[in-house]
Amino acid sequence: xxxxxxxxxAFYGSLLILKMYALAFITGQQRLRKKAFTNPEDAxxxxxxxxxxxxxxxxxxxxxHRNDMENIYAFLFLGAVYSLTExxxxxxxxxxxxxxVARVVHSVAYMFAMKAxxxxxxxxxxxxxxVSIALQILVHAVAHW
Amino acid sequence: xxxxxxxxxAFYGSLLILKMYALAFITGQQRLRKKAFTNPEDAxxxxxxxxxxxxxxxxxxxxxHRNDMENIYAFLFLGAVYSLTExxxxxxxxxxxxxxVARVVHSVAYMFAMKAxxxxxxxxxxxxxxVSIALQILVHAVAHW
Amino acid sequence: xxxxxxxxxAFYGSLLILKMYALAFITGQQRLRKKAFTNPEDAxxxxxxxxxxxxxxxxxxxxxHRNDMENIYAFLFLGAVYSLTExxxxxxxxxxxxxxVARVVHSVAYMFAMKAxxxxxxxxxxxxxxVSIALQILVHAVAHW
Numbered sequence: 001x002x003x004x005x006x007x008x009x010a011f012y013g014s015l016l017i018l019k020m021y022a023l024a025f026i027t028g029q030q031r032l033r034k035k036a037f038t039n040p041e042d043a044x045x046x047x048x049x050x051x052x053x054x055x056x057x058x059x060x061x062x063x064x065h066r067n068d069m070e071n072i073y074a075f076l077f078l079g080a081v082y083s084l085t086e087x088x089x090x091x092x093x094x095x096x097x098x099x100x101v102a103r104v105v106h107s108v109a110y111m112f113a114m115k116a117x118x119x120x121x122x123x124x125x126x127x128x129x130x131v132s133i134a135l136q137i138l139v140h141a142v143a144h145w
Numbered sequence: 146x147x148x149x150x151x152x153x154x155a156f157y158g159s160l161l162i163l164k165m166y167a168l169a170f171i172t173g174q175q176r177l178r179k180k181a182f183t184n185p186e187d188a189x190x191x192x193x194x195x196x197x198x199x200x201x202x203x204x205x206x207x208x209x210h211r212n213d214m215e216n217i218y219a220f221l222f223l224g225a226v227y228s229l230t231e232x233x234x235x236x237x238x239x240x241x242x243x244x245x246v247a248r249v250v251h252s253v254a255y256m257f258a259m260k261a262x263x264x265x266x267x268x269x270x271x272x273x274x275x276v277s278i279a280l281q282i283l284v285h286a287v288a289h290w
Numbered sequence: 291x292x293x294x295x296x297x298x299x300a301f302y303g304s305l306l307i308l309k310m311y312a313l314a315f316i317t318g319q320q321r322l323r324k325k326a327f328t329n330p331e332d333a334x335x336x337x338x339x340x341x342x343x344x345x346x347x348x349x350x351x352x353x354x355h356r357n358d359m360e361n362i363y364a365f366l367f368l369g370a371v372y373s374l375t376e377x378x379x380x381x382x383x384x385x386x387x388x389x390x391v392a393r394v395v396h397s398v399a400y401m402f403a404m405k406a407x408x409x410x411x412x413x414x415x416x417x418x419x420x421v422s423i424a425l426q427i428l429v430h431a432v433a434h435w
Binding site: 060063069070073074077078080081084110113114115116117119120127130131134137138140141142144145 | 303330
């Protein structure tokens with residue numbers, strides 16, 4: 001934590017986790033508002049088994065959340081290891097910031113069903129720093145083996 | 146690992162991963178017992194393509210597993226970074242223990258389809274230490290930038 | 291990163307993340323080629339709402355990707371903590387290599403729908419080093435509490 005790069009990574013990483021928690025919260029609110037429960041026991045508590053059903057808005061939020069798991073969790077590993085390779089603070093910050101902004105735009109584009117290819121573009125831009133970090137780790141790891 | 150806080154985190158983290166492996170094992174056993182395979186090649190091996198089908202019990206276990214991915218993986222990042230901020234051992238232990246117990250209760254409530262809101266309550270209680278840790282990391286990161 | 295064990299772990303971990311990115315890329319290519327989009331806004335951009343549909347190949351790749359999330363993310367936590375327990379380099383390398391090869395075989399077996407139980411066997415073999423690492427962490431953590 002004494003490392004500025006790691007503090008920077010921990011900052012963006014924690015914000016992205018809170019963003020994911022927000023999607024989980026929205027899913028829960030949508031289930032209650034649209035009365036669409038994936039578990040019979042939840043439907044029973046909220047009016048009956050006819051509410052044991054799917055809803056397009058709930059499914060959309062769940063897709064956004066799954067996409068976050070596919071990408072943000074990978075970033076948390078890559079960013080943590082990258083921080084240990086003593087990268088330049090400015091360059092590391094740019095990597096983290098691009099990913100952070102891209103993922104926030106991705107979530108917003110997903111939730112508001114914005115015109116394609118907004119969401120895909122945000123996804124692709126977010127991948128660039130991740131692949132860059134992965135390659136830098138590989139080079140670094142081979143050198144330290 | 147010399148840090149008692151990190152040893153404590155590693156202990157609960159590893160147990161939670163083993164808990165997730167248990168859900169994966171249960172999914173596999175349910176697929177064999179209920180003869181419900183998501184891949185045609187698996188159905189072919191176990192009696193024929195009519196067993197290429199879904200099953201409510203299998204889907205329930207998969208939902209429990211996915212919810213673990215949404216929450217336990219986030220905790221593994223948060224807990225690891227938090228351990229590096231030199232928190233008080235007792236307070237850290239309480240954070241980890243509350244999350245651990247809440248997630249075990251969540252899985253049990255899910256698998257036995259316990260009366261709502263048992264499962265949701267366990268989920269919400271497990272979120273409290275996670276959000277607390279995320280906020281503490283943010284404060285710490287800003288101070289060390 | 292000065293630790294050879296950690297460099298070794300970071301190497302395999304980054305390759306596995308790149309492998310997961312490859313599955314995400316394949317999913318996207320399959321959606322475009324098979325014209326099967328999960329979001330209406332994507333279907334609209336690629337010909338119309340009739341392409342807002344599912345496709346067995348896309349779903350297969352998504353299952354392979356989800357299985358990776360269930361297993362590779364768990365390994366990233368376990369491997370990182372294990373590296374901090376100062377294990378023997380050769381033994382650690384064997385653990386990481388077995389998992390790495392097993393997961394590559396798992397993905398290949400999944401994508402080509404290879405005859406059962408090829409995929410399940412790869413999955414099971416990959417679990418062995420993970421459970422071994424988890425147990426070693428638990429022993430180590432208890433000793434350092």
